[in-house]
Amino acid sequence: MADVKEFKVVGTRPIRHDGTDKVTGRALYGGDVRMAGMLYGKVLRSPHAHARIKSIHVRKALSLPGVKAVVTGKDLPDAADRIAELGEGAVNLKYLGNNVLADDKVLYKGHAVAAVAAVNAHVAEEALSLIDVKYEILPPVLDVREAMKDDAPLLLPELRTTSLGQKGDKPSNIASHFQFKKGDPEKGFREADLIVEREFFTATVHQGYIETHNATAVWNPDGQLTIWVSTQGAFTVRQQVSELLGIPISKIKVVPMEIGGGFGGKIRVYIEPVAALLSRKTGKPVKIVMTRAEVLEGTGPTPGSYIRVKIGANKEGKITAAEAYLAYEAGAYPGSPVGAGAMCIFAPYDLENAQVDGYDVVVNKPQTSAYRAPGATNAALAETLIDEIAEKLKMDPIDLRLKNAAKEGVRRVDGPVFPRIGCVEVLEATKNHPHYTAPLGGPNRGRGVALGFWFNVGLKSSASASVNADGTVSLVEGSTDIGGSRTTAAMHVAEEMGIAAEDVKPTVGDTDSVGYTDVTGGSRVTFATGWACYEAAQDIKRQLCERAARLWEISSDDVAYEDGACVSKSDPNKRIIFKELAKKLDHTGGPVVGRASVDPQGVGGAFAANIVDVEVDPDTGKTQVLRFTVIQDAGKAIHPSYVEGQMQGGSVQGIGWALNEEYFYDSKGAMRNASLLDYRMPTCLDLPMIDTVIVEVPNPGHPYGVRGVGEVPIVPPAAAVANAIYHATGVRMDRLPMSPGRVLEEILKKKG
Amino acid sequence: MPVVYIPALMRDLTGGAERVEVEGATLRQVVNNLDARFPGAKARLCQEDRIRPGVAVAVDGEITRMGMLQAVRPDSEVHFVPAVSGGC
Numbered sequence: 001m002a003d004v005k006e007f008k009v010v011g012t013r014p015i016r017h018d019g020t021d022k023v024t025g026r027a028l029y030g031g032d033v034r035m036a037g038m039l040y041g042k043v044l045r046s047p048h049a050h051a052r053i054k055s056i057h058v059r060k061a062l063s064l065p066g067v068k069a070v071v072t073g074k075d076l077p078d079a080a081d082r083i084a085e086l087g088e089g090a091v092n093l094k095y096l097g098n099n100v101l102a103d104d105k106v107l108y109k110g111h112a113v114a115a116v117a118a119v120n121a122h123v124a125e126e127a128l129s130l131i132d133v134k135y136e137i138l139p140p141v142l143d144v145r146e147a148m149k150d151d152a153p154l155l156l157p158e159l160r161t162t163s164l165g166q167k168g169d170k171p172s173n174i175a176s177h178f179q180f181k182k183g184d185p186e187k188g189f190r191e192a193d194l195i196v197e198r199e200f201f202t203a204t205v206h207q208g209y210i211e212t213h214n215a216t217a218v219w220n221p222d223g224q225l226t227i228w229v230s231t232q233g234a235f236t237v238r239q240q241v242s243e244l245l246g247i248p249i250s251k252i253k254v255v256p257m258e259i260g261g262g263f264g265g266k267i268r269v270y271i272e273p274v275a276a277l278l279s280r281k282t283g284k285p286v287k288i289v290m291t292r293a294e295v296l297e298g299t300g301p302t303p304g305s306y307i308r309v310k311i312g313a314n315k316e317g318k319i320t321a322a323e324a325y326l327a328y329e330a331g332a333y334p335g336s337p338v339g340a341g342a343m344c345i346f347a348p349y350d351l352e353n354a355q356v357d358g359y360d361v362v363v364n365k366p367q368t369s370a371y372r373a374p375g376a377t378n379a380a381l382a383e384t385l386i387d388e389i390a391e392k393l394k395m396d397p398i399d400l401r402l403k404n405a406a407k408e409g410v411r412r413v414d415g416p417v418f419p420r421i422g423c424v425e426v427l428e429a430t431k432n433h434p435h436y437t438a439p440l441g442g443p444n445r446g447r448g449v450a451l452g453f454w455f456n457v458g459l460k461s462s463a464s465a466s467v468n469a470d471g472t473v474s475l476v477e478g479s480t481d482i483g484g485s486r487t488t489a490a491m492h493v494a495e496e497m498g499i500a501a502e503d504v505k506p507t508v509g510d511t512d513s514v515g516y517t518d519v520t521g522g523s524r525v526t527f528a529t530g531w532a533c534y535e536a537a538q539d540i541k542r543q544l545c546e547r548a549a550r551l552w553e554i555s556s557d558d559v560a561y562e563d564g565a566c567v568s569k570s571d572p573n574k575r576i577i578f579k580e581l582a583k584k585l586d587h588t589g590g591p592v593v594g595r596a597s598v599d600p601q602g603v604g605g606a607f608a609a610n611i612v613d614v615e616v617d618p619d620t621g622k623t624q625v626l627r628f629t630v631i632q633d634a635g636k637a638i639h640p641s642y643v644e645g646q647m648q649g650g651s652v653q654g655i656g657w658a659l660n661e662e663y664f665y666d667s668k669g670a671m672r673n674a675s676l677l678d679y680r681m682p683t684c685l686d687l688p689m690i691d692t693v694i695v696e697v698p699n700p701g702h703p704y705g706v707r708g709v710g711e712v713p714i715v716p717p718a719a720a721v722a723n724a725i726y727h728a729t730g731v732r733m734d735r736l737p738m739s740p741g742r743v744l745e746e747i748l749k750k751k752g
Numbered sequence: 753m754p755v756v757y758i759p760a761l762m763r764d765l766t767g768g769a770e771r772v773e774v775e776g777a778t779l780r781q782v783v784n785n786l787d788a789r790f791p792g793a794k795a796r797l798c799q800e801d802r803i804r805p806g807v808a809v810a811v812d813g814e815i816t817r818m819g820m821l822q823a824v825r826p827d828s829e830v831h832f833v834p835a836v837s838g839g840c
Binding site (some may be wrong): 176340342374414415416418603 | 835
């Protein structure tokens with residue numbers, strides 16, 4: 001079991017295998033792809049947030065010298081109005097296709113309408129201006145509550161509200177409604193001595209990956225399509241392209257390049273099928289690289305939302321009832337992460353009585369994509385009510401949380417019972433951290449805490465590991481490496497084989513080189529791909545024991561693999577270390593390759609807490625983060641540096657949600673800050689060092705006790721910062737981001 | 753006997769019951785038996801004999817990817833929750 005096992009490699013901090021390539025600039029990203037005869041693609045995007053396409057004329061564009069092809073939505077096979085399982089979730093293929101290239105309507109400014117392939121990017125751009133699109137402009141609806149009104153402009157006339165299999169009888173922008181109910185909330189509120197209720201408004205924000213989307217496609221005359229791409233999942237790109245273009249997956253090879261961030265936003269395809277269509281038309285390789293404005297306006301951000309929360313507690317600090325109403329903007333097509341938000345909102349607490357209602361609503365914004373613990377950061381603003389209850393009851397806010405904390409055996413509001421979790425341990429580590437009691441050291445300063453939960457997922461992973469004659473192992477796995485996962489994968493093999501992490505050489509394979517592997521998402525890679533590597537190592541060990549038995553002319557049942565060597569159980573003098581045995585494989589039966597594919601259960605959910613100190617300028621409303629500590633249960637940290645990196649990265653992104661990041665729309669639905677100069681993400685100049693505390697409550701469902709770590713650190717920061725701002729200023733913010741203007745407005749209101 | 757936790761929006765079919773015991777060794781058997789007892793339940797949960805898109809099934813707290821083939825033990829709990837996709 002994980003908590004008694006002695007590790008030699010797991011828990012250490014080897015230098016990442018791809019480190020040299022990354023720091024010298026030699027690592028190959030999608031932007032580095034160059035091919036003989038390559039053409040450059042550009043995408044024409046809608047200038048309107050909502051319009052009907054009356055006609056598209058491309059003749060002038062095609063006649064421009066250097067232009068080789070133009071495609072529109074008519075070039076996509078008619079996608080069926082059906083749901084396809086794409087590994088990380090279900091997708092309506094008609095909507096997916098219409099998002100790649102619009103059909104008869106554009107539903108947001110930036111919606112792709114047509115694309116051009118030309119001899120260079122400048123000619124392609126000029127050609128875009130020669131495509132004549134006639135639009136019938138329709139009124140847009142940009143706010144979730146406006147979109148829910150009966151008289152709101154309708155985005156998708158065929159859309160009806162579904163409520164667990166029951167379909168509404170009239171058109172609506174509300175795609176779905178669901179509800180969780182546990183116990184008797186009305187009774188719980190009657191039993192409360194104190195009830196707090198607040199509503200929240202959160203802005204649309206983007207994942208902000210530094211590398212923009214890119215894809216290069218070659219469609220050979222033999223029908224074989226190859227795509228080099230920046231993606232979180234090569235196999236899901238293959239499947240989406242297959243479904244959209246109507247060609248078998250066996251005809252498609254997807255090569256995942258190094259990736260400059262994804263955070264959930266590089267799962268759905270955008271330009272990959274377009275580059276493929278242009279390549280088929282021209283017979284040439286076609287490369288498309290998005291600009292930053294295209295990324296912000298044309299790819300999936302995370303939803304804006306409206307949330308209402310009500311919590312009741314008795315004088316002793318026991319929560320007696322809780323209710324939440326969550327309405328999330330799905331963007332142009334259904335599919336916001338409101339379900340996840342609803343399942344997370346009260347997950348940290350043991351509640352007898354609760355109800356949560358969730359609504360998925362389409363609006364004239366880009367279709368939302370997953371973003372790190374999708375839906376949970378919005379929902380975690382409920383943590384500000386916990387802070388308010390603690391204040392009103394004159395209780396320590398962590399003591400209040402501990403009094404109500406979820407633990408093993410507690411039934412969540414959405415139904416399932418928690419297995420062993422680390423909620424209490426995270427809270428205790430938070431309370432015991434020196435930061436929690438350190439002096440604030442000045443006026444206009446405040447300290448906030450908050451707690452967050454994320455499920456994590458398992459899904460499918462594959463790996464193969466070949467033993468080399470020099471006593472090393474070449475490992476091929478299928479997970480795009482975003483946060484150092486190829487090194488953690490290698491560490492699993494090294495741990496099991498009893499060799500150094502540096503003696504395992506990991507490679508991320510393409511779709512023809514490794515077994516099916518789901519996306520790098522859901523905080524799953526170290527858990528599931530690591531598990532596949534663990535199992536591949538077991539496969540190697542079994543084969544090596546057979547080889548040693550052959551060498552010693554004994555039964556393989558008499559051989560065990562221990563501490564990096566095969567040993568005879570009956571004769572301790574018979575022992576051969578891995579490196580020596582590796583030399584003898586040629587003469588004992590040939591190469592040894594370990595293989596594994598897994599689809600593991602036993603995913604352990606994760607909790608994270610924050611302590612944050614801020615100083616708010618009372619004259620400008622600007623909030624400065626002075627100190628930030630993140631405490632998180634990792635189950636077992638395979639490579640602590642990468643766990644800390646995830647904790648820090650998630651925290652910084654959460655602070656961006658809290659203080660800066662926001663899509664500004666004008667009344668026509670145009671984003672007015674589609675550049676990183678105006679869409680303000682925090683930089684290292686804005687923030688202090690993020691301190692990390694890794695708590696290890698082993699996940700009983702994993703051989704080493706691993707829990708996913710990538711997502712939960714983005715859950716509590718916005719609420720923690722809001723609580724800190726309150727304690728600095730006396731104003732409770734109900735709107736994200738808590739930008740200087742908004743904070744100042746609330747300060748001035750309070751002053752009267 | 754496995755216990756099925758009835759989603760709040762489906763309790764109109766079960767007379768308000770939040771959980772019911774239903775025979776079955778696989779999810780398909782459980783859903784079919786649930787439907788026999790509470791007609792219309794399968795149509796709410798399934799589409800073309802598969803769990804509806806957007807709905808996930810948790811058996812004993814674990815989201816299953818086996819769909820209707822998922823094995824269910826006599827002491828299992830079955831929950832129907834919104835499907836969640838990951839992000840990082």
